[in-house]
Amino acid sequence: MTAPLPLDALHARLPSPLVEVTDDRLARHGVQLLLKRDDLLHPRIPGNKWRKLRLNLRAAAESGHHTLLTFGGAYSNHLRATAAAGRLLGFATIGVVRGAELADRPLNASLAQAAEDGMRLHFIDRSTYRRKTDPDVIADLERRFGRCYLVPEGGSNAAAAAGCADLGRELGGVADVVTVACGTGGTLAGLAAGLDRGTQCAIGFPVLKGGGFLDGEIQRLQHAAFGGRRGDWRLDTRFHCGGYARTTPELRAFADEFAERHGLAPDLTYVAKMLYGTYALAEEGRFAPGTRVAAVITG
Template sequence: MTAPACLDALEPRLPSPLVGVVDERLARWGVELLLKRDDLIHPRIPGNKYRKLRLNVQAAIDGGHRTLLTFGGAYSNHLRATAAAGRLLGFHTVGVVRGAELADRPLNPSLARAAEDGMRLHFIDRATYRRKTEPDVVAGLERRFGRFYLVPEGGSNAAAATGCADLGRELRGVADVVTVACGTGGTLAGLAAGLDHGTQRAVGFPVLKGGGFLDGEIQRLQQAAFGGRRGDWRLDTRFHCGGYARITPELREFADEFAERHGLNPDLTYVAKMLYGTYALAAEGAFAPGTRVAAVITG
């Protein structure tokens, strides 16, 4: 096996495109919407997944690693992106999946795609999964799979936050407010740090029920990556629609209407919830007339 190549060898489309949206509802509220199309960075490793993986992959190369091991649920986009990166760049990949019972079931499309890209799937019970970063659990994984570079769940660590700061820098001077969906908090941590402090702010929409805990996680990530809290950011926890991967009729109706109006079919787990929240804030008057909002389409 030859040495793995850096993600930059994949020739990503950077900066990602910024597309204006014409919508009479937003115009009525005095808001201009731009879509930051991070989903178009790379066909196999889109959006925040590329930004979060780039410096982690470089660290793995610098450390002489040939295997990436990471964690995720049954429908994890992160597992699928890591598997794709591994196949394209020459890494072995291991995905530790939450839920031992899933081992006896047919693979869903997300896990099947990861397996097709060469990822070894290892299913563990939920109690052990909650302890996944503890030394004894990691040591057991090393005994089973050999030496690996550990990428955390969702890819969120200091390297990921540092990589996502480029997203904020790409949006300097083009928007007053930036909105983004939040799963583990790494994207918002970096995005906010990269924005122009004092003139721009970010709003994150957790897709998990009870997502307020991400406030502490984001501050922890910013401390690790930048030495302290960076940027003007906040969370709005109202738009999880019942929890991760939960979908309400109202959300589906909004997503279908958005697709019909603007030709973009938003992912229901992350992007649709973020857009739904963005429109709701505009309707509530949270944005002053004349505000330019950039919504990050993460993929």
């Protein structure tokens, strides 16, 4: 098998653009909103996916791996991004998908795109998927697929957190508060570590119901990547809108209005929930007048 290409093949637009938004709903509370357009970093591997995969891909290449194996649900952006990166760099890719029943159904658009980029999809039952980090499950996958570089669900590990620290550094001195959606916590773990100590803070909005467990996961990732808790950060778990990939009429109405006002249609799974929470905090008076808030558009 041909060795993967150098990581430079994944050219990205760095730093990602920062765009000011004028909105009277925020202005009346004295809040300035900036959009950190990480969705524009790369045409195939947007935003936090590029940042989280970058150092993992380097580690895979440096350790002589030719195949990436990772995990995700049926609509996983991470699976699509890993497949695209593999195709661009010359890695074979395997996606372990939650839900054995999906093997007998037509592929949805997300999985179809991953497959088109060469990802081999392996569907497992939900019980086994919950044990995906257990040694016996990993051993079975290695017996089936051979030597692989394992990337965790959502790409979140110490390498991912270290890669996302650059996001915080790019925002140094330009915002007082940074808001971001949270799925597995890796982006917030790195982002917070890269912010200016003592003058900036980050707020994460979990998109899963019961997302408070991410507090411990983010601390674990920061310990693994940086040796301890880093940065001023917290979670607000109120804006999951029913759970992962769930929506409410209020969220959809907010997203439609935001798109009409600002020409950006936020995805309902992640970005819309983060923006909805950011606006709600402003309405609640949680930001002092004059606060500059940078909202990360992860894509």
